[in-house]
Amino acid sequence: MHELVVTQSILDISLRHAQKAGAEKITGINLVIGEFASIVDDSVQFYWELYAQGTIAQNAQLHFERIAGEMTCTNCKLSFHPKDTDFACPDCKSEFVQITKGDEFRVESIDVE
């Protein structure tokens, strides 16, 4: 599991931007995580309590916006959530499809005081 590195990275990014903004306290951190991106589960909040201690982010609440994976059929242009075992277009059955959502993996914004 690499939740530790992920936690550390989120903390570094948040503190750097908070300092730039002259913030005294980070109250919330807004993350956008796509279904096809790296795994990040709620245990990050748990590690947070350890890692962020003594920083202006120690009481920050992490908010996860999860983006469902989406594929788009290049034949009929339908966008759909792929089945677990089959990526073909559910409508025209074409196998020419592209991933159009689900790669997101970023710190979107922070809420500061």
Added chain:
Amino acid sequence: MTIRVPIVENILNANDHLAVENNSRLESAGVYSINIMASPGAGKTSLIEQTLPRLKDKLRVAVVDGDIATSIDADRAANAGAQAAIQINTGGDCHLDAVMLRGALEQLDLTQFDLLIVENVGNLVCPASFKLGTHKSILIASIPEGDDKPYKYPGMYRGVDALVINKIDLLPYVPFKMDYFERGVEVLNPGVVTFPLSAKTGEGMDAWTNWLVEQVKSKR
């Protein structure tokens, strides 16, 4: 009063930056590098063992082996003829990252090598997220893992530059629908170059090593 500060920064940005640094270090020393990823037991070390003798007298090769513990794989690479073999023990981490590779690069006189082969930790999820700064990412799928792996681990299949399908000697014994497997791969990574081979019998090894030598040469 609460203010929202927009950021929009990739979470693994710091790793990505270090990967770029690793890449320039390799570039300036003229070393071509590949990052081999696969599930545990897919045959990463076996592929390296079969590849090294075929590159003898053609390329000077260094191998960096990532494992949670032990130096078994680096020893195997050294025995197979690697000019240098360095083991990185991640101490529990499920992947190599750019910091770990930087540590390994510091132990090597890079001017002595043409090719660096990195064997990542056996894992089909995490290594995909951590760029190392190598020139190419290679995924090994193996027949006994089953034909549904592209569907279950799309992140890994998406990001790679070449796909090795290992253990084809087992095709007669294991149910594996190659067309189903390939359809999944095609969606995730259209046109990716594929090498079906057996690191046991050697079948298909030449196509793979010829490609690798071509890659190194085209870089020079």
